[in-house]
C-alpha cells in the first residue's frame with residue numbers, strides 16, 4: 478500500500494516493522510465539549526485506514542488517549558486548561574465534564590461506525606508514567622526547571638522542526654503569537670512538561686511530583702500512553718493536520734530524546750474540514766455536531782459517505798447543500814443494492830477478483846476513498862450475477878462501513894410489509910402464482926428477453942390480473 482508520510486513528504490510503500498503487525502496511535506479528543514464534525518472527519522478517515530490495513534491482512538493494535546487534563550486553550554502553553562473552562566461553563570467538576578464528553582464522543586463514534594481503538598487511556602490514569610518520562614528527560618539533559626515548571630529544551634535536539642511540510646518561519650509564528658510570553662523558556666519553541674506554577678489558582682486536578690504539586694503538559698501524555706501500550710517503537714501515528722505542530726513535533730522530541738532512537742516511522746495527517754467561512758472550530762460560527770445533523774434529519778452515515786467522497790489530504794468544504802447531495806447519492810446507492818436479487822446464483826470468482834482489484838487499487842493509492850466509492854459504483858456495471866455484486870459490496874463494506882447493506886435490508890423489509898398489507902385479501906395460492914410470474918418477468922426483462930416478458934404480462938392479463946410497474950417495484954390489480 479502506498480501511503481503518504483508527513484515525515485518524508487512522500488508516498489511510500491507502507492511497511493510495518495514486523496510484517497503483518499501494525500502498531501497505530503491516535504491522538505484522542507480533549508473531552509471538554511462535543512466533538513465537531515471536523516474533528517470527526519479525522520477519526521473517520523483514521524478508521525478507514527485501520528480497517529483497510531486489516532482488510533489487506535494486517536493485525537492492527539491501536540491505542541488512543543483521552544485528554545482530560547493539561548490541554549491549554551492555545552496549543553502552545555498559554556491560556557487556561559480547556560477542561561477547567563468546560564467545567565466552569567457547565568457548573569460541574571472537571572471529572573464530571575470528562576465523563577460526560579467522553580461518553581458523548583463514544584456515542585458519536587458509534588453512530589459514524591468509527592471502531593473504537595483497542596486501548597483507550599485517559600491522561601489522568603498515567604501520572605506516574607508522565608513523571609517517569611520527565612525524570613528521564615531531566616537526567617539526560619533534555620529538560621530543565623524554571624520558575625517552578627519543567628520545560629523541554631528544544632535547542633538540545635539536532636532537528637526539532639521535523640515536519641518540513643511547513644517552513645520554520647511559518648511554524649515559529651505560532652510560538653511568536655503566543656498571547657503571553659513565558660519568560661521562563663530558554664528558547665521560544667520550548668514547551669512545558671509539568672506545570673507547578675499554575676496561572677489559575679482553581680486548577681482542580683493536581684498531583685504530587687518530585688517538582689511540587691502540579692499537573693502534566695498536554696504533549697507528554699501521547700508519548701507516554703503510546704509507549705505504555707505499544708513499546709518504544711511505533712509504526713504509524715495519526716491525527717489532524719493542525720496537530721502536526723506543535724503537538725506531534727513535541728511528541729517526537731520527547732520520545733526520541735527519551736529512547737535515544739527514532740520513534741515513529743509514519744505520520745498520517747488528515748486535513749481540515751472547512752465551511753465556506755474557513756476552518757471549522759468550536760468557537761466560531763455554527764457548532765456542527767453529529768446531534769445537529771440528526772436533528773436536521775441526516776443519518777450520520779451520510780456524513781461518513783460525504784467524507785469518503787474526498788481525499789483525506791485535501792481540505793473538504795462542508796455545506797448543507799453538499800451534504801444534501803451526498804444524501805441523495807447515498808439513498809440511490811442503497812436502493813440499487815436493495816434491488817439486487819441475492820437469492821440465486823453462485824459467486825463468480827473471476828468477476829469478484831476484478832471488482833475487488835479496483836477497490837484495492839484505489840485504497841492502495843494513498844487511501845483514495847473517493848476512487849474506492851467509484852469502485853463500489855462500478856460493481857453494478859460488472860457483467861456478472863447479482864449474488865457476486867452483493868458479495869463484493871459486502872466485502873468493501875468491511876472497510877467503508879457505510880451501513881449500506883443494513884439500509885437496503887430495511888427497504889426490502891418495508892416493501893415486503895407493504896406488499897403483504899396490500900395483498901392481505903388475495904388467495905395465498907393465487908398470490909404465490911402472481912409473484913412467481915412477476916419474478917420471471919423481471920428476470921426476462923433483465924436478460925433483455927422482452928418478448929418473453931410481454932408474454933408473461935399477457936398471460937396474467939388474460940386472467941384479469943393487470944401489472945403496474947412503479948418505483949417501488951411491480952404491483953398488480955385483480956379485476
Ligand SMILES: [Zn+2]
Nearest residue numbers: 504505699724
Ligand atoms: Zn497526541
